[in-house]
Amino acid sequence: MAHSVLGKIEELSEERERLLGREGAHRAGEAVHRRLEQIDHDLQVLWDLRRRELSGETIDLDDDFFDRFTIDPGTDAPGR
Numbered sequence: 001m002a003h004s005v006l007g008k009i010e011e012l013s014e015e016r017e018r019l020l021g022r023e024g025a026h027r028a029g030e031a032v033h034r035r036l037e038q039i040d041h042d043l044q045v046l047w048d049l050r051r052r053e054l055s056g057e058t059i060d061l062d063d064d065f066f067d068r069f070t071i072d073p074g075t076d077a078p079g080r
Contacts, residue, residue: 005050005059012039012046 016039019032045065053059 005046005053005061008061008065009043009046009050012043015039016043 016036019036019039022032042065049059049061049064
């Protein structure tokens with residue numbers, strides 16, 4: 001496992017803080033708002049994985065967390 005669940009949470013939280021700073025300075029475009037929504041969703045998933053990890057379940061981010069940073073299903077995917 002390349003990153004731990006907490007490491008990924010920390011990484012996304014730091015990115016979120018940077019984007020919120022940009023948003024507060026009125027320099028945020030639509031892409032920033034979409035990214036913030038995606039980060040919020042990903043953090044919810046990661047905190048759920050963390051709860052599972054704390055309960056004793058073995059967690060592997062590669063299997064349990066669909067990383068949308070490197071995989072884009074495309075515009076013809078279901079739900080788009």
